[in-house]
Amino acid sequence: MPSALVFFNELSDVPSKAQRELLTLASRFDQSTLAVASEVSQDAQNVVANYGLSKLLVAPSQGDIFVDHALSVLEAAVKQSASDVVLVANDNFNREVAARMAVRLDGAVITDAIDVATDLVVTKDELAGSYSAQAQSTGGTLFVSVKPNSIDDDPQSSGQQLEVQNLAIQSATAAQVRVVATEAKAVSDRPKLTEARVVVAGGRGVNGDFGPVEDLADALAGAVGASRAATDAGWITHDAQIGQTGVTVSPQLFISAGISGAIQQKAGMQTSKCIVAINKDVDAPVFEIADFGIVGDLSKVLPQAAEEIRRRQA
Numbered sequence: 001m002p003s004a005l006v007f008f009n010e011l012s013d014v015p016s017k018a019q020r021e022l023l024t025l026a027s028r029f030d031q032s033t034l035a036v037a038s039e040v041s042q043d044a045q046n047v048v049a050n051y052g053l054s055k056l057l058v059a060p061s062q063g064d065i066f067v068d069h070a071l072s073v074l075e076a077a078v079k080q081s082a083s084d085v086v087l088v089a090n091d092n093f094n095r096e097v098a099a100r101m102a103v104r105l106d107g108a109v110i111t112d113a114i115d116v117a118t119d120l121v122v123t124k125d126e127l128a129g130s131y132s133a134q135a136q137s138t139g140g141t142l143f144v145s146v147k148p149n150s151i152d153d154d155p156q157s158s159g160q161q162l163e164v165q166n167l168a169i170q171s172a173t174a175a176q177v178r179v180v181a182t183e184a185k186a187v188s189d190r191p192k193l194t195e196a197r198v199v200v201a202g203g204r205g206v207n208g209d210f211g212p213v214e215d216l217a218d219a220l221a222g223a224v225g226a227s228r229a230a231t232d233a234g235w236i237t238h239d240a241q242i243g244q245t246g247v248t249v250s251p252q253l254f255i256s257a258g259i260s261g262a263i264q265q266k267a268g269m270q271t272s273k274c275i276v277a278i279n280k281d282v283d284a285p286v287f288e289i290a291d292f293g294i295v296g297d298l299s300k301v302l303p304q305a306a307e308e309i310r311r312r313q314a
């Protein structure tokens with residue numbers, strides 16, 4: 001059976017949901033290795049061991065180096081582990097790493113995957129989830145970026161013995177791209193938009209007030225998203241924008257409130273498992289893809305929904 005390598009640029013004590021999903025996917029393979037381009041704590045190692053991975057390859061972070069350090073670590077890890085498939089997250093950073101690595105090693109790259117079988121057949125969404133396709137590499141190491149919320153997180157019950165090895169990486173040269181300044185984003189208690197199981201999104205229909213959207217999201221422990229009309233209006237930050245030019249989400253439950261359902265918006269959410277649309281216009285296009293539709297004023301529907309959910313939770 002082919003062997004798998006998972007790559008993370010960083011791994012905190014509590015791995016993210018997307019990272020745990022990748023570890024679950026790798027655990028299906030007989031031989032699976034994790035490579036991390038920064039230090040890994042004992043707590044994080046214990047979590048990794050619970051997924052049945054046998055080996056951890058680590059190289060200390062080089063702080064302000066941008067993608068180049070990740071490339072060096074991944075190249076060394078691919079060569080050392082001789083893995084057939086490399087699994088990475090589907091974000092911009094990792095897709096760049098996967099693409100550059102595939103070019104460097106004369107391999108293949110498949111993005112937006114939702115599953116990777118142990119015979120290396122990759123299932124992926126096409127045209128914003130309008131249909132799914134199966135793809136296979138015709139040669140070389142295969143690099144696959146996997147969309148969050150595609151795999152059920154499923155650690156093994158008993159921790160495996162994890163062999164930890166340090167990778168020897170050449171130190172960075174002056175020619176490499178360095179990060180010269182970073183600005184920390186305000187921390188939110190809500191889950192990350194791309195990883196949340198529940199997303200409540202508001203559009204122009206919220207008319208400047210995201211309060212009811214945020215309140216329902218909090219009642220469901222979900223994340224808050226938005227249409228471009230809402231972010232362009234400055235009612236919410238641009239990183240909440242879902243759609244063709246925003247982020248793609250695929251939660252278990254997507255609640256759309258006051259969003260018309262333009263094709264560019266649908267592109268970012270139509271693979272959600274269950275879509276509930278609230279719109280006062282019965283002819284709004286969003287109802288074409290909704291599993292449940294509520295024709296009504298969101299300023300009345302959302303607070304009622306939040307109240308009922310809290311009453312049932314009590």
Ligand SMILES: Cc1cc2nc3c(=O)[nH]c(=O)nc-3n(C[C@H](O)[C@H](O)[C@H](O)COP(=O)(O)OP(=O)(O)OC[C@H]3O[C@@H](n4cnc5c(N)ncnc54)[C@H](O)[C@@H]3O)c2cc1C
Nearest residue numbers: 203204205227228229243244245246258259260264280298
């Ligand atoms: C190249 C390109 C890329 C784009 N990328 C994106 C993208 O990534 N994401 C994105 O979202 N858009 C994107 N757009 C814009 C997109 O075409 C739409 O203009 C946008 O999605 C509209 O946002 P909206 O549905 O919130 O607003 P509107 O189209 O104005 O719709 C508002 C909806 O709210 C309903 N409504 C109003 N008041 C209430 C109320 N009180 N209660 C219930 N319902 C109410 C209305 O009936 C209406 O259906 C892009 C456009 C282009 C050209």
